[in-house]
Amino acid sequence: MSLTILWLLPAIASVALMLLPARATRAAKYLGMATSLVVLTWAVFLAVAFSPSGARFQFTEDLSWIPAFGARYSLGLDGIGLVLVLLTVVLMPLLLLAGWRDADANEGRGGHTYVALMLAVEAMVLMSFVATDILLFYIFFEAMLIPMYFLIGGFGGSDGARTPAAVKFLLYNLFGGLIMLTAVIGLYVVTIRSGLGVDGHGTFSFEVISEASANGRLEASSGVLNLIFLGFIFAFAVKAPLWPLHSWLPDAAVSATPASAVLMMAVMDKVGTFAMLRFCIGLFPDASTTFAPVMSGLAVVSIVYGAVLAIGQTDVMRLISYTSISHFGFIVLGIFALTSQGQSGSTLYMVNHGISTAALFLIAGFLVSQRGSRLIADYGGVQKVAPVLAGTFLIAGLATLSLPGLAPFISEFLVLIGTFTRYPVAAILASSALVLSAIYILWTYQRMMGGPAPSKSIDDGAPPIRDLGWRERVVVAPLILALLALGFFPRLVLDFVNPAVSHTLTSVHQTDPAPSVAGER
Template identity: 45%
Template sequence: MQSITASIPATAPVLTIMVLVPLVGALLLWLLPFTWRAARAVGLVFSLGALGVGIWALVAFDAGKAGTVQLAETHAWIPFLGVSWALGVNALGLAMLLLSALLVPVVLLASWGEVPADRQGSFTALVLVLEAFIVVIFSARDVFLFYVCFEAMLVPVYFLVGRFGGPDRQRAALKFLLYSLAGGLVMLIGVVALYVYGPHQGDEFLVESLVGSLAAPQTTIRWIFVSFMVAFAVKAPLVPLHTWLPDTAEQATAGTSVLLIGVLDKIGTYGMITLVLPLFPEASRWAAPVVLVLAVIGIIYGGLAAVGQDNLYRLISYTSISHFGFMVLGIFIGSPIAASGAMVYMVAHGLSIAGLYLATGFLARRTGTVVISELGGMGRVLPLVAGTFLFSGLASIALPGLSGFVPEWMVLTGTFSRSMALGVVAVLGVIIAAVYVLLPYQRVFTGAPAARRASDADLDGRERLVLAPVIVAMLALGLVPGVFTDALDGVAEQISTTMSDDVAPAAASPAVPAPATPTATEGISK
């Protein structure tokens, strides 16, 4: 694969700098006695600094070679194990870094009214540490480095949920930690196996060194593949390894859920694309029928479970389970247009989930509840909150012109080109999605409000500033998707080439013939 076997070195260590900026901010917050107001300012400055470095990376990135790893840097870390500090990004990795860099300052600004003042410094420091780990994970070219940060980022998330969440926060944080650690321990078996069966020369853990060089029987390689897939399926979250998510999202702060579901859970789908498929192509094709069935089960199950929720935080988390089903479907179906759609979906979902959780958090701050049956008529009292929730919800269910439309259309189009049966089931998920967004909107925001709600204030200037970049990004991705999809064409072709050999389940209907070598952006206006 071009994005794995080739890399373009950076003229400056821009990715390392992007790691260090939030890390330095976190250290300052821990070591110096800032007041809570100063802590807010420090966190915002360093998070915006990381965003600035991300824009620097975007400017330095060669869009004409977007499928190739760029801004690459490699430094020996643990030489006797062949472990390196090796970073680099292709178009997908860069997109995830920019999404993360955008959402972190948004979350910090939102937390100014959500986190108690005496704990603002520790919350901000944890978010900045988490951002540093995110940058490494989405740019790591060394498997061992990826694994270390994959596990280490559990620590700040655990404390963000366990210290700043709802009344049952500690149980939710522990459940999140146990699920994630279990997946990570299974993945560790695979990482050790890569060292045992790898090339044993030079940089043993660099992905480009491992591709095509595993000296192991195919059965063993398949077991290594399973160890990685289990960890990424927990993170994704793929049914049936999803049950930690609703409990965690119900107890976490809205900002923590934005980072957890909008960014961190994408590590699951990102890992499938950048590690699992290139390292284990045959095993990926071998497991594809099962993965595809689990993906469509997730689409339907997540949607139906969302319809039945009476808590907005849990409802949004179940919608995400359904959306992750679409992403995994696009990755494993073997179509370039579906693969490109899955990657755009990763970004689009991060934006819409941010809008939904932030709007719900602002609603909870004013009403003291997110229980749907206890609310009603809030649209008359809080029209901006209602509008943001509806706008983000419509983006998540793929209203044309908003961020979710193009990726969902691409995944469905690519799925139908490979399997009519899977496509039909996925379309049912689209129908269910309209119910799980519009029904709670009707119950929470329409009608006459209770008398005790009449004095609630709508969004203030800071809260509008928090939501503005998210809304603008949803509109931009919906109206001008071609810039992004074009950049992902090379990566999408690599994914579909890996997965193109009879990936549809045996029980599926015969594949519909597809045009010869379709482009991932065919039919999309720029």
């Protein structure tokens, strides 16, 4: 019951909060915070009890769910899922604290509902990371869209763009989910023909299907399996998001509150890349190898495209959104390099991106909430009046451009090394993002934090910028410390991740390419 408790606690709290009266916003905030801290404590207990050298899936639970379909309530936690669970539960109390006033501002629309929706997303994301039944995963993969839709459309900004952004977010992801549902049904039919279920039924068990796939026991042609793979990867590429299925992300991120936008980019979207690593590669090893060059090419386009568009943005929140598209490209690139360094780096990148994006987006959100403008041109001279805000923004920005000594550097380095051994041209092209990211981060810092305050803002009577308060510092400090700690001690994550990555590569019959010297025959 360990993993059931993990996701059920925030789910029950979410329902309880929905039942509170609208005026109970204050009580809802404290109950939501208390729940997130209890879930964090429970996840830490699981992490301490987890053995990296033990079985691949630990704390397993397996109960009959829908016998007619062969579907089961099957849960298990491996090293990759564990570090993403920890990312989720660590960020949640910080996001609730960061959005503490968002609930108050939306009290007329139900501040308690805002907190309930945040916890609902957490519960469904946690279930996605521990589900080992494919149908069970799919249900929660789709269900998490509903609370996020209401967080964007019901509690986002007031500029009239939040409703179209929420609809765009929902339609893109529902369409991806519909394609995936077709693929799930197709895979189920394949398991019936392969005799993998019991009593003539098929199975949705990830462990059973992945083992059969690795041993060549799936009764389906390579063409059929390739089509099913494409159905899965399409849905995950929308969620990630990967170019050219990315356009919903910037609109949704700038229309949501900063806290819910971080929940979407830093936590929920990781389900897409996590699922690529677990389900696409684990279930379809041959198709993954076949389409790896295509996926690597799309990842490189995402990396460069996101970085180039970030440079041209005048809206600071939209700029950060485009940097995430670039970073998700790195994650996908490492996954489909099909090397141990690439996949370990990708998993570490998921964690580090979650932390660095949370820090940068929240700090920018604190600043925007004071001035009421997202335009970079409306700022200047912030470092003179708010040195802590400017300093933490700089650290988060330097982490985003993968400065050595900060957490994202190691993960990006591993991805590039792992990719270079198999696709050297892709690695070289992806390396251009190192220069592009330096341009958009340092130029943004110079315009917003350096120099004098813009005269236009002063003439318009804009409120003066203040430094971070105690609540905001409590939110930012753990994120900055995590960026420093994982920058120097990446083993805190890699020790859990590496055994799971080795198991994945073994199941797809892949080994790291032997290093070669130019001119060697």
